[in-house]
Amino acid sequence: MRLVTYRANIEAAARLGAIVDDLVVDVERIGAHAGTALPSSMLDLIDLGPPATMALKKILSDHASHWPVGTALPLANVRLLAPIPRPRKNIFGIGLNYVEHVAESSRALDTAKELPKQPIIFSKPPTSVIGPNEAIEHNRTITQQLDWEVELAVVMGRTARRIPEAQALDFVFGYSVMIDVSARDNRRAGQWIYSKGQDTYAPFGPCIVTSDEISDPHALDLWLTVNGVEKQRSNTRHMLFKVPLLISDISAAITLEPGDIIATGTPDGVGAGRTPQEWLWPGDVVEAEVAGIGRLRHPVVAV
Template identity: 35%
Template sequence: MKLVNYRLKNDFSLNRIGIMRDDKVIDLSKGYAQMKLKENNLASIGVFPSDPDQFYSNGKAILEEAKKIDAFLQKEPPEYQYKKEEVVIGPPVPNPSKIICVGTNYAEHIAEMKGVVPDYPVLFAKFNNALIGPEDSIYKTDQTEKLDYEAELGVVIGQKASNVKQEDVFEYIAGYTIANDISARDLQKRTLQWLQGKSLDHTTPIGPYIVTVDDIPNPNQLNIKSYVNGEMRQSSNTKHQIFNIPHIVSFISELITLEPGDIILTGTPDGVGMGMNPPTYLKLGDKVRVEIEGIGMMENEVVAPRQ
């Protein structure tokens, strides 16, 4: 199941949670009402959250209900579905309580950055101001001349997680998505802390949807690629991560209680602009595409911020 955050192009009200199927978006909360009416079960119709953030805050129980709606709508024609060109797709979780990123998690990327393989996962944070949707533009401000791309697998938490054992991690994951951890290298490297180069406004595309955990049985073996203006820059596989998904989620949960809807970015492979000879950074007009096996792709253009 592919969960998507969307709004109709001519409707600027709050975004809604939907299912993406065959390039169409199906409204989940309206599908829920359709299912209950079909069952002639109006007494238990209740309220199904339409807001994406509220949806994920309900944890695994709401994900199970979404699967039932999806199964129903595969048999019954959805009353509320829209062509992809009729909607605007936003970041799957618009306002996660936490965005936790893992740095230096592929050995070849560490080598190109002239780093050292860490003994423990290297963690840093992003904030919601950086998040954009899979079709939005990446902003390049005058503050940086070294804007770089980083293709990453994103993990979305499905239920509250604290001190989770590695063997139990997948029970706590809602699903997976694509992320591009755009980094201002000049700002990132001018101090020991990376934050200022990692959380610039409007710089972190995520999407195009969340593929639920049951549809990706092994996230530790997915091809991951990035392209700039059609030229392949990164090509690797998540099997090359130093710390895999169970290790990362378990490790973080021992330090920080993870909440439903929290996003973890799991690191990027080699091939980033800073590692090229000579270093080659993003410029205005560049289009960056990221692809991950089993999830899909997203492409974003680099533009100057709107005045």
């Protein structure tokens, strides 16, 4: 399933939907028609666990050719928000998780030349999240080096504590797309949260694709363009630390909970690694996509 958080109009409350063809089907309302109580928010659905997602999948299948009145809207007529508009906790970011990105970062950002022996973990606060088509803010008084990074995002579905790699994917709810926006000149003594955690620095969406639809999260093409010019293109098979290891490593010390998000790192092609270096400026448009999941599009605006 492809699950979204949407508004039917600018004044409407955010609601949980499922994309079916060119429609958004309201999860709570279609559940009510089927006599099954289903929630109106993504986090509430995740909290209910596999029985709820299985029930929803069956209901969608049963009604696929005849949506009851009031349960479905044209996708083109709704506004999509971030799938989880306000995560409960900081997003777990993974740094230097593609070999070529390690090399370009060592040249441009004074990071180590050697491949990391363990995942490099930082975080982005919930306030950094924005949804599809929302603006990435460029504050010229704070940064002159605003950069881009396309990433596969992993959304946890169950509480994970000290989980072995072999079981880790069983704890995943689904996958999405994230752009890890970074103010390269805002790193402080090696600490990254101020550089990567500013408001609007975590574009997220457009949907969450449930894990049953992604047979292998390490076989997905991903790419990013700025003003229509391709800057990044790779495949998740090139991750140094694969998703099961990331879940196992984080959960060894930090409990992962339903709805937690892991941004799994970016391939090479970031602005800092280019010659000459390239940065985002007001008026630019960033687009990023992970194959099989969806595309994000964001203008950059001055604040």
